[in-house]
Amino acid sequence: MKKTGAQILCEGLIERGVEVIFGFPGGVLLPLYDTLPQYPELRHILVRHEQGAAHAADGYARATGRAGVCLATSGPGACNLVTGIANAYMDSSPVVAITGQVARPFIGKDAFQETDITGITLPITKHNYLVLETEELAQIIEEAFHIALEGRPGPVLIDIPRDVFTEEVEAEKLGITNHRYKPKTGGHTVQVEKAAKTIDSARRPIIISGRGIIISHAAQELTELSSKAQIPVTTTLLGIGSFPGSSPMNLGMLGMHGAKHANLAVNNADVIIAVGMRFDDRATARFDSFASEAKIIHIDIDPAEIGKNIACTIPIVGDARVVLREIARLIQPQTHDGWLSQIREWQEEHPLPDVEGGEELLPQYVIRKIWEVTGGDTIIVTGVGQHQMWAAQHFTCDRPGSFISAGGLGTMGFELPAAMGAKVGRPEETVWCIAGDGGFQMTIQELATIAQENIGVKVAVIDNRFLGMVRQWQEFFYDERYVATPLSGPDLMKIAEAYGISSQRVGRREEVVPAIRRAMEHPGPFIIDFIVRSEENVYPMVQPGGSLTDFVEPPSKILSLLK
Amino acid sequence: MEKHIITALVEDKPGVLNRIASLFRRRGFNIQSLAVGSSEQPGLSRMTIVVGGNSRVVEQVRKQLAKLIEVIKVSDLSGESFVSREFVLIKVKTNRETRGEIIQLAEIFRANIVDVAPDSLIAEVTGDEEKVESLIGLLRRFGIKEIARTGCLAMTRGERSGNGKHLL
Numbered sequence: 001m002k003k004t005g006a007q008i009l010c011e012g013l014i015e016r017g018v019e020v021i022f023g024f025p026g027g028v029l030l031p032l033y034d035t036l037p038q039y040p041e042l043r044h045i046l047v048r049h050e051q052g053a054a055h056a057a058d059g060y061a062r063a064t065g066r067a068g069v070c071l072a073t074s075g076p077g078a079c080n081l082v083t084g085i086a087n088a089y090m091d092s093s094p095v096v097a098i099t100g101q102v103a104r105p106f107i108g109k110d111a112f113q114e115t116d117i118t119g120i121t122l123p124i125t126k127h128n129y130l131v132l133e134t135e136e137l138a139q140i141i142e143e144a145f146h147i148a149l150e151g152r153p154g155p156v157l158i159d160i161p162r163d164v165f166t167e168e169v170e171a172e173k174l175g176i177t178n179h180r181y182k183p184k185t186g187g188h189t190v191q192v193e194k195a196a197k198t199i200d201s202a203r204r205p206i207i208i209s210g211r212g213i214i215i216s217h218a219a220q221e222l223t224e225l226s227s228k229a230q231i232p233v234t235t236t237l238l239g240i241g242s243f244p245g246s247s248p249m250n251l252g253m254l255g256m257h258g259a260k261h262a263n264l265a266v267n268n269a270d271v272i273i274a275v276g277m278r279f280d281d282r283a284t285a286r287f288d289s290f291a292s293e294a295k296i297i298h299i300d301i302d303p304a305e306i307g308k309n310i311a312c313t314i315p316i317v318g319d320a321r322v323v324l325r326e327i328a329r330l331i332q333p334q335t336h337d338g339w340l341s342q343i344r345e346w347q348e349e350h351p352l353p354d355v356e357g358g359e360e361l362l363p364q365y366v367i368r369k370i371w372e373v374t375g376g377d378t379i380i381v382t383g384v385g386q387h388q389m390w391a392a393q394h395f396t397c398d399r400p401g402s403f404i405s406a407g408g409l410g411t412m413g414f415e416l417p418a419a420m421g422a423k424v425g426r427p428e429e430t431v432w433c434i435a436g437d438g439g440f441q442m443t444i445q446e447l448a449t450i451a452q453e454n455i456g457v458k459v460a461v462i463d464n465r466f467l468g469m470v471r472q473w474q475e476f477f478y479d480e481r482y483v484a485t486p487l488s489g490p491d492l493m494k495i496a497e498a499y500g501i502s503s504q505r506v507g508r509r510e511e512v513v514p515a516i517r518r519a520m521e522h523p524g525p526f527i528i529d530f531i532v533r534s535e536e537n538v539y540p541m542v543q544p545g546g547s548l549t550d551f552v553e554p555p556s557k558i559l560s561l562l563k
Numbered sequence: 564m565e566k567h568i569i570t571a572l573v574e575d576k577p578g579v580l581n582r583i584a585s586l587f588r589r590r591g592f593n594i595q596s597l598a599v600g601s602s603e604q605p606g607l608s609r610m611t612i613v614v615g616g617n618s619r620v621v622e623q624v625r626k627q628l629a630k631l632i633e634v635i636k637v638s639d640l641s642g643e644s645f646v647s648r649e650f651v652l653i654k655v656k657t658n659r660e661t662r663g664e665i666i667q668l669a670e671i672f673r674a675n676i677v678d679v680a681p682d683s684l685i686a687e688v689t690g691d692e693e694k695v696e697s698l699i700g701l702l703r704r705f706g707i708k709e710i711a712r713t714g715c716l717a718m719t720r721g722e723r724s725g726n727g728k729h730l731l
């Protein structure tokens with residue numbers, strides 16, 4: 001039977017289990033949009049900016065573990081996806097981006113709204129396709145999803161010319177499912193045995209757990225390894241949730257704003273088991289002084305991550321779940337009481353700053369209360385900046401996939417559309433978007449999408465009237481010259497009202513819990529504008545350019561040391 | 564700087580060369596030469612890439628290349644026994660006095676003279692890098708007008724097909 005390219009695309013998506021497309025139409029997509037109503041099983045959510053579509057697909061993917069799909073027209077539409085695709089690439093998120101392209105005869109002629117989007121996205125996609133033969137479309141769709149999801153996930157873009165959507169071809173599938181792309185999953189046996197022996201002889205071991213644990217569903221195996229040999233765990237930002245936050249063996253996040261005792265433990269360890277993480281410089285601080293005494297076992301499914309930033313002693317390429325299960329089986333049961341009490345000592349010496357504060361509402365307090373009221377039973381989606389770090393430090397995540405944040409690219413504006421995508425993917429879950437007042441405004445137009453589709457995201461704007469994280473650096477390193485960081489307005493209550501979303505402003509501590517309760521009880525989306533202390537800083541903080549244990553001290557502490 | 568020869572078997576599709584070039588640029592890898600042509604398998608091309616850098620850099624090059632979906636197999640020939648050849652065209656200035664000497668030199672290097680003009684000639688030479696470089700060095704004093712080189716091609720000796728250590 002003959003089918004149009006548009007029909008082949010829709011059917012291909014349905015076959016891959018796609019239920020939702022976040023998209024925005026345009027000239028070359030008209031034939032596709034005209035075909036969509038034939039496929040009511042595909043829900044199309046009209047975003048208000050294509051960046052929002054890409055972040056929503058990303059949030060959807062991270063919340064569900066399935067591929068998220070976004071759709072944009074040629075030229076400006078495709079270009080607007082770029083930030084979102086780059087973000088998904090850095091954080092290994094399986095996003096399938098579909099873009100319309102000018103008709104084949106116009107390609108290369110600088111036609112109206114023509115952009116070389118496959119060229120532009122070359123370094124920020126795991127793979128991309130320009131479809132030149134309609135007959136190949138079905139195969140490409142299948143391959144694209146396979147590549148996006150297998151191994152280390154990542155975004156894949158399919159660029160489809162207008163006349164491919166309209167061309168009718170015999171739609172018999174080519175049926176070639178023999179994918180060349182087959183990442184290796186089982187670790188090398190000899191390496192795994194070596195790793196087990198190294199762990200057996202460790203005296204100060206630590207596990208650094210990353211997002212790879214969440215992607216490969218290895219949380220159970222990680223817990224087994226940690227408890228069998230009594231090994232403490234620290235997580236990367238994106239690894240939050242990979243190991244129960246409430247477990248006494250969880251030291252919290254490491255890195256630039258990591259817990260001091262976690263950083264100290266890493267730099268004093270004799271064996272580091274790094275799993276599904278890529279030694280990002282925000283996690284390791286200076287490479288050359290990172291854990292200089294430790295033997296490093298690095299487990300990752302992407303061979304190129306091994307040895308890229310930090311040389312390791314035992315490289316293991318494989319799926320975290322398979323490899324951890326094997327290692328946990330091979331190692332001897334052990335205790336490391338001395339090491340753990342040393343870490344406890346560090347922890348007692350360096351507790352996280354108080355969240356109660358004085359007169360002004362502290363942002364950390366807000367985060368803590370969202371955790372208390374929800375009982376941790378929510379998905380948290382953050383933007384980038386101080387609020388992100390406070391969420392990472394003060395929200396105790398016990399479940400894999402419940403903490404979603406723009407890590408690698410650090411994209412302000414991720415929070416709202418990604419939270420929207422997460423809620424669409426997991427409608428049964430409560431989704432809290434923890435937004436910065438700066439980042440919130442970068443994709444604020446998605447409030448219209450949220451209102452139109454009645455997507456019940458609860459938004460907590462941590463409103464400090466500053467581009468807070470940048471202001472913090474200006475305070476520390478540029479003599480408090482706050483250039484281009486103060487924000488004034490808009491009135492978020494009026495914004496919420498204009499979009500038809502219920503909201504509340506909160507400036508006092510006693511209002512926090514009732515407001516959070518009210519938001520949760522409210523059916524549908526709700527915005528709380530938390531007016532917090534404007535010059536609050538994120539501590540601990542590692543000296544930029546320094547090693548993991550060179551901490552920047554709060555001025556009050558420096559003063560008390562001087563006395 | 565250390566030099567390594569890497570060969571890659573890649574799908575013969577539009578844009579593959581672009582992907583590889585883009586990868587080298589973005590990661591700051593230093594390509595000294597890159598040669599590409601069809602391989603023994605239909606639909607697949609073989610690339611020979613000479614990269615500069617220490618072994619850690621070259622390992623990253625290998626691994627990053629292997630990550631590209633259209634790259635089927637990557638091998639680093641360092642430490643293997645292999646044959647490498649390059650094909651070069653050299654246009655040299657000549658006059659009545661020098662022509663004979665140049666032709667003699669060419670013969671020693673088993674280079675062929677493929678074009679002769681009143682004031683220049685073109686020699687073609689095949690060989691490993693050392694041979695090619697020494698011929699070019701000797702011809703320099705006559706005045707070289709133009710050089711075109713294919714870049715290095717390489718293959719492991721003996722039975723091994725696809726050559727070298729496999730990454731995938």
Ligand SMILES: Cc1ncc(C[n+]2csc(CCOP(=O)(O)OP(=O)(O)O)c2C)c(N)n1
Nearest residue numbers: 385386387410412436437438439467468469
């Ligand atoms: C798109 C983008 N532009 C600029 C930055 C640089 N940047 C990092 S954090 C930050 C401030 C964020 O302010 P806000 O969203 O209000 O969050 P806060 O730090 O105050 O919690 C800026 C400007 C960025 N990360 N992303």
